[in-house]
Amino acid sequence: MSSLAPLELVCPAGTLPALKAAVDHGADCVYLGFRDETNARNFNGLNFDDAALAEGLRYAHARGRKVFLALNTFPQADNWQRWTGAVDRAAKAGVDALILADLGLLDYARRNHPRLRLHLSVQGSATSYEAINFYRERFAIQRAVLPRVLSLAQVAEVIAHTDVEIEVFGFGGLCVMVEGRCSLSAFTTGTSPNCNGACSPAKSVRWEQTAQGMETRLNGVLIDRYADSERAGYPTLCKGRFTVDEATYYAIEEPTSLNTLELLPQMVEIGIRAIKIEGRQRSPIYVAQVTKVWRAAIDACRRDPAHFSPQPNWMAELNKVSEGQSHTLGAYYRPWK
Amino acid sequence: MKLPTQLPNFTLPEFFARFGQRLPQLPPTLALITALNLALGRLLPREPLEPLLGKRLAIRVSDAGLTLRFAYGERGFRPSFGSVAADLTITARTRDFLALLAREEDADTLFFNRRLQMQGETELGLLVKNTLDAIELPHVTLNSLAPAQALQHLRRILSGARNSGA
Numbered sequence: 001m002s003s004l005a006p007l008e009l010v011c012p013a014g015t016l017p018a019l020k021a022a023v024d025h026g027a028d029c030v031y032l033g034f035r036d037e038t039n040a041r042n043f044n045g046l047n048f049d050d051a052a053l054a055e056g057l058r059y060a061h062a063r064g065r066k067v068f069l070a071l072n073t074f075p076q077a078d079n080w081q082r083w084t085g086a087v088d089r090a091a092k093a094g095v096d097a098l099i100l101a102d103l104g105l106l107d108y109a110r111r112n113h114p115r116l117r118l119h120l121s122v123q124g125s126a127t128s129y130e131a132i133n134f135y136r137e138r139f140a141i142q143r144a145v146l147p148r149v150l151s152l153a154q155v156a157e158v159i160a161h162t163d164v165e166i167e168v169f170g171f172g173g174l175c176v177m178v179e180g181r182c183s184l185s186a187f188t189t190g191t192s193p194n195c196n197g198a199c200s201p202a203k204s205v206r207w208e209q210t211a212q213g214m215e216t217r218l219n220g221v222l223i224d225r226y227a228d229s230e231r232a233g234y235p236t237l238c239k240g241r242f243t244v245d246e247a248t249y250y251a252i253e254e255p256t257s258l259n260t261l262e263l264l265p266q267m268v269e270i271g272i273r274a275i276k277i278e279g280r281q282r283s284p285i286y287v288a289q290v291t292k293v294w295r296a297a298i299d300a301c302r303r304d305p306a307h308f309s310p311q312p313n314w315m316a317e318l319n320k321v322s323e324g325q326s327h328t329l330g331a332y333y334r335p336w337k
Numbered sequence: 338m339k340l341p342t343q344l345p346n347f348t349l350p351e352f353f354a355r356f357g358q359r360l361p362q363l364p365p366t367l368a369l370i371t372a373l374n375l376a377l378g379r380l381l382p383r384e385p386l387e388p389l390l391g392k393r394l395a396i397r398v399s400d401a402g403l404t405l406r407f408a409y410g411e412r413g414f415r416p417s418f419g420s421v422a423a424d425l426t427i428t429a430r431t432r433d434f435l436a437l438l439a440r441e442e443d444a445d446t447l448f449f450n451r452r453l454q455m456q457g458e459t460e461l462g463l464l465v466k467n468t469l470d471a472i473e474l475p476h477v478t479l480n481s482l483a484p485a486q487a488l489q490h491l492r493r494i495l496s497g498a499r500n501s502g503a
């Protein structure tokens with residue numbers, strides 16, 4: 001059993017206390033971002049300045065854990081220096097890897113910091129081993145985070161044909177499968193996750209309690225209305241309810257969360273190297289709760305993969321903190337190939 | 338003294354909500370802003386709170402019938418009077434506010450479960466949440482923020498309300 005490749009647990013941190021919570025509860029790696037649009041969780045008050053990053057690195061490294069820095073948005077012509085500056089700051093701080101999506105930035109990082117480990121972000125939308133091997137050849141990426149669109153069989157196919165380590169999402173909020181390309185938020189609010197680092201920026205969000213229920217508006221556009229008994233979700237367009245041909249329903253995607261805990265043995269078996277937990281926007285307590293469960297599950301799976309099954313209390317704990325009414329195995333368990 | 342490590346899920350009895358509304362709201366508001374002003378510049382950093390300058394905030398503790406209205410200005414927090422609507426109103430039960438303070442619950446989790454409501458300028462709410470999350474606050478310093486008696490009182494309420502909750 002011990003011949004299994006080690007599976008890294010990669011946990012989110014939007015703040016220093018969240019980073020410490022991840023490390024204290026068993027994360028192997030923590031990923032985070034700077035306080036600006038160079039990362040896809042660009043929200044007020046969230047993320048790391050240089051001092052917080054230095055302290056985070058010190059804390060994690062003292063305990064033998066790694067810190068990855070996400071620079072996973074796309075620069076534009078007039079602000080290119082902000083992104084390259086972020087690459088330089090991260091390299092200087094001594095992060096263990098950069099998570100990049102933009103080709104130009106991959107090239108910049110490769111040329112200017114040849115010893116810095118590079119990971120291809122999920123935002124890079126590389127789903128085939130041909131694409132991943134191209135990134136490897138050009139920019140020497142060492143890991144790729146796969147978009148949440150592939151079935152497990154497809155993930156296995158990718159792994160079989162590349163030397164690049166493969167990281168997949170295991171838990172958390174879902175985007176509708178067009179990572180790096182979604183323009184729903186830009187359409188309604190003028191702010192896009194891909195360039196400005198925020199889907200549905202808070203300044204465009206309004207919640208209002210009305211006689212019919214709680215209404216969510218995005219830049220004035222009504223995107224959902226919740227009855228008192230319904231669970232709520234993030235105010236994103238993809239998970240809104242719309243009237244199409246006289247029926248009102250989740251016309252794009254249901255607000256569910258990804259939870260692949262029960263697939264752990266298969267994920268280990270096909271050679272996935274790292275599992276990523278979504279949620280840099282969440283509080284330290286969420287990071288602690290989710291990290292703890294996944295640490296326990298990965299350890300249990302490593303001890304005895306043949307008899308692994310998710311404990312009900314793990315699932316209950318994860319469901320409690322999830323968005324939407326239910327959880328899903330996402331594309332991993334789809335029959336398509 | 339420590340707060341209980343896991344807050345039980347309780348709702349204050351109806352009684353509190355009905356009578357709370359009739360009580361003067363100023364003393365609890367003063368208690369809150371005193372604590373906030375004490376923390377300001379020490380535990381609570383000023384710089385990230387700048388977008389809050391000039392804003393009116395309201396904290397509605399639904400099961401206690403309390404609405405604490407206050408504003409943030411150059412000189413810190415102060416009570417806000419008058420009937421002008423707050424720029425941001427946050428509503429939750431006593432238990433959930435305490436759990437947030439004690440870092441036992443994540444605000445998004447409470448929101449998904451419909452136990453935390455935010456009305457008005459969402460951006461301010463997110464800023465407050467993220468600023469509080471970023472503070473390195475070991476359990477013990479939470480206690481040092483509030484007078485010991487208040488905590489004692491809180492514990493009595495907690496143990497009294499423990500069995501009446503939803």
Ligand code: SF4
Pocket residue numbers: 174175176177178182183184185193199200236237238239
């Ligand atoms: S609208 Fe939905 S799919 Fe698009 S970026 Fe936002 S969360 Fe992702």
